[in-house]
Amino acid sequence: MTRPARRFGTAVALAAIALVVAGAPPVSAQAAKPVSARERYEAGVELLASGATYRAVDAFMAAVAANPAYADAWAMLARCQYELGEYERAVSFIAEAYKYGPRSPSLVTLEAFSRIGQGKLAEARALLDEALARLPNDRDARFGLALLDLRGGRPGDARARLASSLKTAPRDPRALLSLALIAKAEGRVEEASAYLAEALRWTAGDPDASYAAAELYYERGDLAEAARLASQAVRERPGHAGARRLLAELYYERGELAEAREVLEGSIALDRSDARAWFLLGLVEQAAGRRAEAEYALSTLAALRPEDELARIALENLVIEGTGFEDPSRSALAAWRFSRAAEFERRLLYQKAIAEYRRGLLVDPYANPGRRRYAELLRGSGLPSSYLAELRFLDDLGKSDRALSEAIEIYDSLLAGSVGRDWSVGLGARTDPYRLVVFSVAPDASTYHAGGDLVVARYLRDSLAFEPGLAPDRGVARVSGFADAFALARESGAEWFVLVRVAETERDILVSAELRAARTGALAARVDAPRSGNDRVALSTARVVQGIREALPTRGSLLERRGDLALVGLGRVDGVAVGDAFILVKRGAVAIEPDGGGLAWKDSDVVARVVASRVDDELFEGKLERVGFFDRVNPRDVALREPPKPKPEAAQDSGGEASAAKASYVWSALFERVRSLY
Numbered sequence: 001m002t003r004p005a006r007r008f009g010t011a012v013a014l015a016a017i018a019l020v021v022a023g024a025p026p027v028s029a030q031a032a033k034p035v036s037a038r039e040r041y042e043a044g045v046e047l048l049a050s051g052a053t054y055r056a057v058d059a060f061m062a063a064v065a066a067n068p069a070y071a072d073a074w075a076m077l078a079r080c081q082y083e084l085g086e087y088e089r090a091v092s093f094i095a096e097a098y099k100y101g102p103r104s105p106s107l108v109t110l111e112a113f114s115r116i117g118q119g120k121l122a123e124a125r126a127l128l129d130e131a132l133a134r135l136p137n138d139r140d141a142r143f144g145l146a147l148l149d150l151r152g153g154r155p156g157d158a159r160a161r162l163a164s165s166l167k168t169a170p171r172d173p174r175a176l177l178s179l180a181l182i183a184k185a186e187g188r189v190e191e192a193s194a195y196l197a198e199a200l201r202w203t204a205g206d207p208d209a210s211y212a213a214a215e216l217y218y219e220r221g222d223l224a225e226a227a228r229l230a231s232q233a234v235r236e237r238p239g240h241a242g243a244r245r246l247l248a249e250l251y252y253e254r255g256e257l258a259e260a261r262e263v264l265e266g267s268i269a270l271d272r273s274d275a276r277a278w279f280l281l282g283l284v285e286q287a288a289g290r291r292a293e294a295e296y297a298l299s300t301l302a303a304l305r306p307e308d309e310l311a312r313i314a315l316e317n318l319v320i321e322g323t324g325f326e327d328p329s330r331s332a333l334a335a336w337r338f339s340r341a342a343e344f345e346r347r348l349l350y351q352k353a354i355a356e357y358r359r360g361l362l363v364d365p366y367a368n369p370g371r372r373r374y375a376e377l378l379r380g381s382g383l384p385s386s387y388l389a390e391l392r393f394l395d396d397l398g399k400s401d402r403a404l405s406e407a408i409e410i411y412d413s414l415l416a417g418s419v420g421r422d423w424s425v426g427l428g429a430r431t432d433p434y435r436l437v438v439f440s441v442a443p444d445a446s447t448y449h450a451g452g453d454l455v456v457a458r459y460l461r462d463s464l465a466f467e468p469g470l471a472p473d474r475g476v477a478r479v480s481g482f483a484d485a486f487a488l489a490r491e492s493g494a495e496w497f498v499l500v501r502v503a504e505t506e507r508d509i510l511v512s513a514e515l516r517a518a519r520t521g522a523l524a525a526r527v528d529a530p531r532s533g534n535d536r537v538a539l540s541t542a543r544v545v546q547g548i549r550e551a552l553p554t555r556g557s558l559l560e561r562r563g564d565l566a567l568v569g570l571g572r573v574d575g576v577a578v579g580d581a582f583i584l585v586k587r588g589a590v591a592i593e594p595d596g597g598g599l600a601w602k603d604s605d606v607v608a609r610v611v612a613s614r615v616d617d618e619l620f621e622g623k624l625e626r627v628g629f630f631d632r633v634n635p636r637d638v639a640l641r642e643p644p645k646p647k648p649e650a651a652q653d654s655g656g657e658a659s660a661a662k663a664s665y666v667w668s669a670l671f672e673r674v675r676s677l678y
Contacts, residue, residue: 454476583640
């Protein structure tokens with residue numbers, strides 16, 4: 001269905017329409033006359049064209065109330081519901097339009113797009129085929145089929161359909177912009193630029209096309225042109241949420257915080273439920289140093305959208321950075337995490353529960369019930385020393401009771417003969433964690449949560465801090481690319497750095513991370529973690545953490561020795577079991593491979609071999625087997641897993657599954673952007 005014209009009439013005509021819709025009293029009682037269904041319908045068309053969708057719904061509802069068999073009014077009601085994202089209701093109104101009027105190709109196409117919104121793609125394709133059978137050159141139907149081709153990962157078919165459509169309508173900015181988006185996604189930059197330039201010749205008066213073009217210019221790095229086009233779209237339709245958000249994001253990126261705030265407050269005044277505006281407003285206020293205002297914006301969003309992970313994470317980050325440990329706002333936020341953790345426990349999802357307890361304790365370290373439940377999970381995971389340490393922490397805070405005192409006494413007795421007790425060494429004795437720095441790479445495209453890349457990178461950094469053997473720096477900076485991150489990481493003295501990139505739509509997220517050696521910048525591992533549905537931020541971040549852990553070789557150190565008995569700072573949390581063999585390398589003789597492929601040392605610097613005979617949570621004990629005639633073993637020597645004997649090369653997993661998932665995300669994201677042009 002072709003969109004209604006966007007132009008306003010005269011100011012007088014608009015005022016008259018507003019009076020009709022509002023039901024204003026006439027100037028003279030004698031001049032009063034009933035407003036017809038046709039007049040209400042025409043008023044609704046004008047209102048929808050101006051972007052006043054809610055008022056348009058009111059007008060069309062009044063039209064069908066006056067004439068229940070008014071097919072065109074039912075069709076426009078369906079269009080309004082489609083604009084609002086209420087696809088099921090749109091389909092129900094289309095059924096009413098079919099009842100009282102013809103099954104026109106434009107209405108069938110609108111139903112198809114509503115079915116696409118519902119995720120019923122097979123039904124949508126059948127409807128689009130029907131529309132084309134009725135009207136072979138229907139541009140909307142061709143556009144819809146091209147959209148479905150994109151959703152199925154067939155960009156070539158989509159490109160062919162759109163190119164065919166251009167033969168009959170060479171000035172169609174929607175098709176030109178879609179082809180520009182596809183060409184960009186496939187890496188054909190010059191072709192994308194050509195389509196974009198041609199589209200801009202015909203976008204006047206079409207705010208959706210101007211907005212789509214603005215996004216493309218943003219991705220090209222031309223922020224000035226992007227801002228011009230976004231402003232143009234807002235002038236043409238002041239209620240255009242996407243254009244307003246993009247304009248505010250551009251102001252935010254350029255540090256023009258007052259201007260960004262003004263645009264966002266206008267967006268919220270138009271639609272208080274605009275989640276994206278609330279999120280960016282929170283970041284803008286935080287950047288301006290207005291913590292109370294930032295907390296209000298993010299708290300409001302968390303209340304409006306409890307399922308919005310990034311809103312809650314951003315709010316938690318704000319509170320962690322800006323309040324004391326005993327601030328009451330911390331306990332309220334942490335309680336939400338603890339409640340989720342308890343639910344995961346009930347469903348036997350213990351790893352998810354542990355992650356939620358850790359996040360909650362990061363927000364509120366003094367939380368008594370949360371820390372107790374977390375301690376119980378550690379105990380159930382076979383980490384008794386860690387369990388006892390958590391209980392002692394609560395006892396030190398003065399939050400002990402009879403049950404806690406008894407548990408401390410019992411486990412104090414049970415661990416009397418443990419490795420740590422025998423050596424008088426407690427938890428946290430290891431001295432050799434990998435030091436790494438996390439960076440967020442500035443996105444080259446607008447994402448669903450503007451500025452969310454930094455929020456995700458901070459969340460990843462906090463998750464890495466709980467991993468044994470890792471010591472991420474506290475700060476998370478945004479960089480333009482590899483070169484800036486490499487320079488900062490190398491100068492900081494870190495061993496590794498992580499580049500985080502985030503791409504996001506309303507339904508999906510793709511978190512990509514590169515682990516690189518800080519000394520040379522060499523790539524050690526790349527992890528792509530696309531996820532959809534609930535908890536997608538947590539799940540994708542957990543996958544990245546896992547990938548980084550797998551890429552980093554296990555490294556510990558010799559803490560103490562008693563003759564031929566050695567105490568090494570590695571344990572169950574590092575995956576060490578009785579019988580595992582390690583080598584000890586002279587302190588200072590182990591370096592990261594220049595290509596980032598692992599650790600390097602000289603055979604002549606290996607001073608001993610040790611096999612784990614007793615294992616604690618973070619420690620193990622074993623007998624030293626010296627290498628060479630002389631005893632060269634000293635505390636702080638580096639402990640590494642004994643390299644396995646060479647085996648015949650096995651076929652390596654090419655990462656096809658992850659690549660397929662990433663490709664699926666790319667085309668899914670492009671699908672959403674092209675769909676917005678209908």
